Amino acid sequence: MTAAPTLPTDQQALAEEIYRLMVAQGALFAVDTPIRQTLANLAAFLARREGRDRAELEAVIDAALSADSRFTREVVDGEVRFVTSRQGAYVPRDDTDTHSFKQRLHEPEHPLPIDDISVVVSTSRPAITTVEPVYISDYWQMQLAAAPVESEAQAVAAPEAPAPVVEPVSEEAPAAPVAAPAPVVEEAAPEPAPVALEMPAPAPVVEEPAPPVAPAPRPVQPPRSTVFTLSDGTAIDLRRPVDEIMAEHGELLAQVLAERLEHDPLQRIVRFGRKYYPEGSLASFGKNDLRKIRDYILERNEPLLDTEIIADLYYHNPRQADYEGFRFSLNYRLHREKDFEFVGVEGAYLWATRGLAITSGKRVKAAEMGQITSYLVEGYDDSPELQSIEAIRQSGNVTRLLTFFEWEYGVLPLDAGLAALLPPPLLPDQRSAVLRFESPQHYTTYLVEVRFPAGNRGGWLQGLEEFFHEHLVPGALITIARTGEPNLFHITYEEGPEQSERLLTFDEKKNRLAFANVSFYCVVDEDQLPTQSRYGRLNRLKAFPMGERRKAELMLEHVSEIIGDQVGTPAEPRYAVTLDDLYVAFNVLRPGSRAYLKALLERGEDFSADESTPGLYYYAPAPRASTEEVEEEEEELPEERPPLRQRYSSRYDEDE
Amino acid sequence: RLWTDTDLVRHYLEILSKAVREENE
Known part of the structure; x- marks a missing residue:
């Protein structure tokens, strides 16, 4: 790599020696990095080593290095320096980028003028995807600017349809513009009737020839009514304070506006x-x-x-x-x-x-439960007799006795009392709501699903099975209370000393009712507690499938036959049963209010009330049909009854 | 016009009332 200069031998040797010296100094430099040394330093070093005169040596070195092509001589501030590099003569590095792709990519040949950088590129990165704005062409922007602006008062007085010409009431047609009356406002009448109703027979607007008069300094506005009427005839005077109008007509106006927005074709x-x-x-x-x-x-x-x-x-x-x-x-x-x-x-x-199980337990299907609780929407809800709706709303709690069915399945029919306590559905098509029930006595929380009534289906709450089985027995008194949070409720009961009783239980594996020894620690209503000593025949009730339990009349007959006292003969059986006993036993198989039971008893052909003893009923079943007749009836049934999905609405179909 | 619930109705009534008031003045 080193050049071979043609110099006198002594100069050549001197240049070679200095070159080696400087390369040794820059041994760690890159091959093309300049290595600089001043003439004074070089002369001083060699003069000391060889014992020669420094000034004389400076002249010799200058001559030798200037003639050598490996060195470049430069003078900085009057000081002579020599530059070389490890690869010989120093050549400055050329960093020029000969590639032009980057420039051609980023710099357009004919850039458009811009006012704001954000027009060209987005200066911020949105966290989520956003809707791109829709740009409207200049043509439409100009059309929009040219459109006449409609004032609010006009918008109200002459809204959508072309309005007929209405003359001012109780004013004569003005003879000339100057004689037109000043803007007047109707005095608030005790009953502001719609203006249009006060009109005389419709008179055409006649323009009378105006006498020559000086032009009025300011055009006079025709009088305008400030009383407006809604489509149902409700009159609203806009001169009244807004608060007053809102207090009196707020709900109606909100309804009108909600309908208008709902039917807006653009859904703005x-x-x-x-x-x-x-x-x-x-x-x-x-x-x-x-x-x-x-x-x-x-x-x-x-x-x-x-x-x-x-x-x-x-x-x-x-x-x-x-x-x-x-x-x-x-x-x-x-x-x-x-x-x-x-x-x-x-x-x-x-x-x-979809796919989320809100409450555990699917023992009762929603379609069946909706039909079982349908008595509530049929007018047999007597819960307000036990605790008035007003009292529930004021106190914020509702108290009720647990029946066997409610206790067994963790289900509470959504009667008027509970509906007054719980929040209503927020959306018109809302099927259910999930609430959190907290037990302050046990520090446990349960997710409770409220199924709202729909059509001829009743509503109910489900999800309390675990709580009921762990702490309560049928006949216990529970209280459900509101809290500060809209979806959180407290469920409590009155604790009592330990009691042991043989109580009715349901053996799901054997699908039968039986009595078992149960210890419990809650206060109960003895009349509602299904004990063996009091209701010894309850275990003979047949655990019908839930689909059968929808048939209230059939259940009532079965219950009457099982728990009623036989007062007839084996050939003509007749059972005596009290309403209180019927209520307890009926609610073993399915929910039902006393009002519902009374209605069933009154319209049941085989039931009759004892006139001397209130609350006592007799059940005399009709003679049973022979086996052959029953089979014939069963064969005909499928033809007469449409399939389940046709008989009932599709609302709960997915639950079936 | 419907402007940041009954609040929509109130806001629009305020616009109307203001227009009526200004016209009377």
């Missing part, structure tokens, strides 16, 4: 529950979002609050300005998805998903 304002939000401002949720939410609900294995979903999956802070809008968007989107079911109430928006 959308609704969830009682809240409204612009459709264009909704945050977007894609399929991945929905799958993520569904997986999370299944992972947690219980319905989740919307706020939990947002906090855990989207890390959205409630203090963020767009939090409520994002929350509305989530609820609105999930409500439109068939994989999600809203099971919340006002103040606690809970979401369940």
Whole structure:
């Protein structure tokens, strides 16, 4: 690599020696890195080593190195320096990039003028996918700007349909513009009748020839009514304070507006529950979002609050300005998805998903339970007689006795008393709500599903089976009370000393009722406690399949026959039974109120009331048909009765 | 016009009342 300079031998040797010296100094440099040394330093070093005169040596070195092509001479601030490198003569590195692809990619040949960088590129990265704005062409923007602006008062007075010309009431047609009356406002009449009703026969507007007069300095507005009427004739005077109008007509106006927004073909304002939000401002949720939410609900294995979903999956802070809008968007989107079911109430928006078992135990199918509790919607709900609705609303709690059926299956019929205590459904098509029942006596919590009544189906609560079996017996008095949270309730009972009784139990494996020794620690109503000593024949009741138990008349006949006292003959049996005993026994097989039982007894052909003893009834079953006749009837039955799905609404089909 | 629940109705009534008031003045 080193050059071979043609120099006098002594100069050549000197240059070679200095080159080796400088390369030794820069031994660790890169091969093309410059190695610099001043002439003074070189002369001083060699003068000391060889004992020669320094000034003379400087001249010799300068001549030798200047003639050698491996060295470059440079003068900095009057000082002579020589530069070389490990590869010989120093050549400055050329960093010029000969590739132009990057430049051609990023720099357009004819760039468009921009006012704001955010027009060209997004300067922020959104956390979630967002709806791209829809740009409207300049043509339509100009059309919009040219459109006449409609004032509010006009919008009200002349809304959608072309309005007929209405003359001012009790005013004569003005003869000339200058004579037109000043703007007047109707005096508030004691009963503000709709203006249109006060009109005389419709008179055409006649323009009289105006006499020549000086033009009025300011155009005078025709008088305008401030009383408006709704479609049902309700008059509203807009001069009254808004608070007064809201107090008197707020609900009606809200109903009119809600209908209007619902039927808006563009759906510009959308609704969830009682809240409204612009459709264009909704945050977007894609399929991945929905799958993520569904997986999370299944992972947690219980319905989740919307706020939990947002906090855990989207890390959205409630203090963020767009939090409520994002929350509305989530609820609105999930409500439109068939994989999600809203099971919340006002103040606690809970979401369940397909495949999530909300409450344990599927012992009673929803379709059957809806029919069993249908007596509640048929007018046989006597719960307000025990505790008035007003008292329940004021006290915030409801107290009731447990029947055997309720205790066994952990189910409570949703009667008027419970409905007054529990929150109503938030959405019009809401099927169920999930509440949390807390036992302050045992520090346990239960998820309770409330199934709302629908059509001819009754409602009920389910999910308390474990609590009932662990702490209570049939006949116990329970109290359900509201708490500060809309979906949290307390369930309590009165504790008592230990008692042991032989009580009715249901052996599910053998599918039969039996008496067993049970110890319990709660206060009970002795009349409702199904003990062997008092209701010794209850274990003879047949544990019908749930589908059969829907037939209340059949159950009543069976119960009367089992627990009634035989007062007839074997050929013509006749059973005497009291209403109180019937109530206890009937509620072993299925729920039923006393009012319902009375109605069944009154319309049952084989039942008769004892006129001397109130509450005592006789059951005299009709002579049984022969076996052949029964078989014939059974053969005809399938032809007469339509299939189950045709007989009942499809609401609970998926539960069957 | 429906502007950040009955709140929508109230807001619109306020707009109308204001328009009526201004016209009377």
